[in-house]
Amino acid sequence: MNKLYKVLSFVLLAVFLLSACAPAATATTAPEQPTAEPTAVPATEAPAPEATAVPEQPAASTGPAGVLRLPLRPGVTVGSLWTAAGRHLDEAFLSGLVAVKWTADGVQPMLAESWEMEGEGTAFIFKLRQGVKWSDGESFTADDVLYTFSIYANPKVGAIHAGKLADVVGYADVKDGKTETLAGVTKVDDYTVRVELSTKSPLFVELKVPFISILPAHILASIPADQLKGNDYWNKVVGTGPFVMTNMVQDQLVEGAANPNYFEGQPKLEKIVFQVYADSNTMLAALEAGEIDGMLYQGGGIPVDQVSRFEALPNLKVFGNMDAGLPTFLLVNLKKDYFQDVRVRQAMMYAIDRKTIIETVKLGTGSVSNTMFPGAWARNDADLTDYQYDPEKAKALLAEAGWDSTRQIDLQRYYTDQVNKDTVDAIASMLQEVGINAVVREVKSAEFQASVDDGSLELAYAANGQGLDPSLGFLVTGCGQRLAVGYCNEQVDALYAQGQASADRAVRAPAYQEISKLLNADLPKVWLWWEVRPVAFDTRIVGLAEHYTEQPLLMFDIPVYNEIHLWYTK
Amino acid sequence: MLAYFIRRLLINIPLLVGITIIVFVLASLMPGDAVLAMISSDTPVTDDMIKMRQGELGLDLPLHEQYLRWMGNIIQGNLGYSFVSAESVSKMIVSRIPATLELMGVSLSISIILGLTLGTISALKQYSWMDYGFTVFGFIGISIPDFFLGMVLVFVFALKLKWFPTSGFITAGEEFSLADNLRHVFLPALALALVRTAVFMRYTRASVLEVLGNDYVRTARAKGLLQNVIILRHVMRNALIPVITIIGVNLGVLFAGSVIIETIFQWPGIGMMFINAVTGRDSPVIMGYVLLTSMIVLASNLLTDLAYSLVDPRIRYE
Numbered sequence: 001m002n003k004l005y006k007v008l009s010f011v012l013l014a015v016f017l018l019s020a021c022a023p024a025a026t027a028t029t030a031p032e033q034p035t036a037e038p039t040a041v042p043a044t045e046a047p048a049p050e051a052t053a054v055p056e057q058p059a060a061s062t063g064p065a066g067v068l069r070l071p072l073r074p075g076v077t078v079g080s081l082w083t084a085a086g087r088h089l090d091e092a093f094l095s096g097l098v099a100v101k102w103t104a105d106g107v108q109p110m111l112a113e114s115w116e117m118e119g120e121g122t123a124f125i126f127k128l129r130q131g132v133k134w135s136d137g138e139s140f141t142a143d144d145v146l147y148t149f150s151i152y153a154n155p156k157v158g159a160i161h162a163g164k165l166a167d168v169v170g171y172a173d174v175k176d177g178k179t180e181t182l183a184g185v186t187k188v189d190d191y192t193v194r195v196e197l198s199t200k201s202p203l204f205v206e207l208k209v210p211f212i213s214i215l216p217a218h219i220l221a222s223i224p225a226d227q228l229k230g231n232d233y234w235n236k237v238v239g240t241g242p243f244v245m246t247n248m249v250q251d252q253l254v255e256g257a258a259n260p261n262y263f264e265g266q267p268k269l270e271k272i273v274f275q276v277y278a279d280s281n282t283m284l285a286a287l288e289a290g291e292i293d294g295m296l297y298q299g300g301g302i303p304v305d306q307v308s309r310f311e312a313l314p315n316l317k318v319f320g321n322m323d324a325g326l327p328t329f330l331l332v333n334l335k336k337d338y339f340q341d342v343r344v345r346q347a348m349m350y351a352i353d354r355k356t357i358i359e360t361v362k363l364g365t366g367s368v369s370n371t372m373f374p375g376a377w378a379r380n381d382a383d384l385t386d387y388q389y390d391p392e393k394a395k396a397l398l399a400e401a402g403w404d405s406t407r408q409i410d411l412q413r414y415y416t417d418q419v420n421k422d423t424v425d426a427i428a429s430m431l432q433e434v435g436i437n438a439v440v441r442e443v444k445s446a447e448f449q450a451s452v453d454d455g456s457l458e459l460a461y462a463a464n465g466q467g468l469d470p471s472l473g474f475l476v477t478g479c480g481q482r483l484a485v486g487y488c489n490e491q492v493d494a495l496y497a498q499g500q501a502s503a504d505r506a507v508r509a510p511a512y513q514e515i516s517k518l519l520n521a522d523l524p525k526v527w528l529w530w531e532v533r534p535v536a537f538d539t540r541i542v543g544l545a546e547h548y549t550e551q552p553l554l555m556f557d558i559p560v561y562n563e564i565h566l567w568y569t570k
Numbered sequence: 571m572l573a574y575f576i577r578r579l580l581i582n583i584p585l586l587v588g589i590t591i592i593v594f595v596l597a598s599l600m601p602g603d604a605v606l607a608m609i610s611s612d613t614p615v616t617d618d619m620i621k622m623r624q625g626e627l628g629l630d631l632p633l634h635e636q637y638l639r640w641m642g643n644i645i646q647g648n649l650g651y652s653f654v655s656a657e658s659v660s661k662m663i664v665s666r667i668p669a670t671l672e673l674m675g676v677s678l679s680i681s682i683i684l685g686l687t688l689g690t691i692s693a694l695k696q697y698s699w700m701d702y703g704f705t706v707f708g709f710i711g712i713s714i715p716d717f718f719l720g721m722v723l724v725f726v727f728a729l730k731l732k733w734f735p736t737s738g739f740i741t742a743g744e745e746f747s748l749a750d751n752l753r754h755v756f757l758p759a760l761a762l763a764l765v766r767t768a769v770f771m772r773y774t775r776a777s778v779l780e781v782l783g784n785d786y787v788r789t790a791r792a793k794g795l796l797q798n799v800i801i802l803r804h805v806m807r808n809a810l811i812p813v814i815t816i817i818g819v820n821l822g823v824l825f826a827g828s829v830i831i832e833t834i835f836q837w838p839g840i841g842m843m844f845i846n847a848v849t850g851r852d853s854p855v856i857m858g859y860v861l862l863t864s865m866i867v868l869a870s871n872l873l874t875d876l877a878y879s880l881v882d883p884r885i886r887y888e
Contacts, residue, residue: 250662251846252838291741449602
């Protein structure tokens, strides 16, 4: 009996001591010496084969053969019509007429085999792919396209991408509730659809159509529009995508099996599993442990201070400098009279030592920006003032503008990871240095959004995904736009219109370069840098990491898995 | 007795209404609403779209009207629909209760078994190195927050030793199997169990020590009973009564779940549903959760009071 007590208590104490010592070990070894990590695994007592595997033969068998496991954010499972990140599910289970190519140079045919532009972009005629079957065996036809466009536009549905159809003839009538059918979308025959636009919009197919996932009219048309959300369909999506949804458990996972009738050919993978993660640290731990095979834009990527730790893992290919097409800036509320003097915003530009922040806090990731557009073709850097760090000049500008340095300025931050916390703290202290008394406040996203609407916003550390096209910048710098928060330059608006009048980049570039110049001078936001988003993928999936090697940037909301049917497990 | 029971039941109704009003007001004081929580500055949404969605959800109504709307539904037995997913709130709760019950059940079992065993050992070997060891362990257990312990357990047992998975309910891509599921429940349950183990252990120790000093234990020893028989038959039986009360008080958490541990371990229970609802400003779900948990607390208080009169005939309610 006595012996038993001793053994029992020894085991308990040992377990406890082990766990008590462990965190100290991470704190000291992880940041400085990431390469020391793998050797720290006690190979002698670990039963797992991974520990003894030699680096040349990474533990490729950490996951089940033929299964691709990807992470997902919670809330996505509500159905893709209502969540931006829902497109990850759409690309697996549904298809659009076209899809953005992962090489980011235009779109490729999907359910539309080809399309023609009428006039200078006042209408498009889509030739649909024939012989495509929905996963329940019904044929895909023009009726599905007609139904889908109307349902996306229907205000009772409240689809997040409804605005993408704003240029389609009849959109206003649908929006005002006069009709539920988009008049501009008509059926020429069973496999031909004509979409008429109210304005010249030559980029309609490239910029708008990829966001519309075609839904099955034969299942959904009988459901009233206001009951579509929460409908059981979203738990067992019938689609035309590479996988067929087999299981969906809220807050847990979504599973799919290869679609044998996929129009691009049956996927080589047998299964796809989306595992839901509410906490991004949990997601990273799962990736590190080989429980999932990749990550996504919405998880926030790997924090830059942890990249080297992930690079040391043999089974992962890490993209530490993945461009996120993400201009990052201080959002300024221009409706506040004390921010209206451009010299105040200039002073903030001169006050923040962006180069040093990038080199130190951000560990060299990202690049300094002096205007909005991340795409090099959309700006002419020679035209732009570079606002080199100059605190004296900042002080002088503030003095000229009559800045009141006793005024406390609220600086909101909704990112919660350490690098972003440190970044915003550095910005605040640099602003304080020149006499702008910025005080950082951590907020939830909903709180930040509410401050935009009720006008209480002063400054916020924010970003805006523009990887797809510079035209998206209109939503944050166009007159009357919500996130323009008071900025209005009619010349900029006219240039945005000009930039969309052609599909030819050479024709469009001068317009955006001119906007770049105006945004550089007007400073509607305090431009900081273009952000990177480090991501990593397990090399046991052949095709996944390769795909991202060729992908020039991550685009918000656009997962571009359009060759997923060719991927397979080692 | 019956009259007392009915009176208590009736008193609980205004209490419940009061709780819901307070929570409803507090929830509405959080900045932002369900529509604003769903949009992201990465994909800007136009003003009129936001207003339209707010109108559809009734978020533009005055607060008391929103509350009466919700209350009206409750009276008809309808917990309402999530603002975010339009799913029925009662369905959401029912689908997440089993996972929470499993996690909390396993964690309570671990802490009861460990707590009683260690507490008894401590008492029997009072002032031995084992007793001191367990006491230190108990203090540490009470002092370490469970989320920190959870992260430590993941680091040691999932990332380094690879004995257990880092998170989740089952292994992604595999068929459900009980063994796999139990492997997943172990770490979060352990993280939750430690604090309660420490509490149960200290109570057991105190209670066993008290019983050990009683005359009937001395008598049992005097008549030459085996030590094990004395402990199991005479000491434990009497010592457990106060401990069982403590365990009973802890039963409420079986349904309430743990917000933090469920989030860290991506455990699809009711705690995670609640925290997602709070960040999403999804007030029907917040209110559904609050209603459920407060009903459980009120019901268990009532049942405890009734149980006292059954256990102790001297207590009478009129």
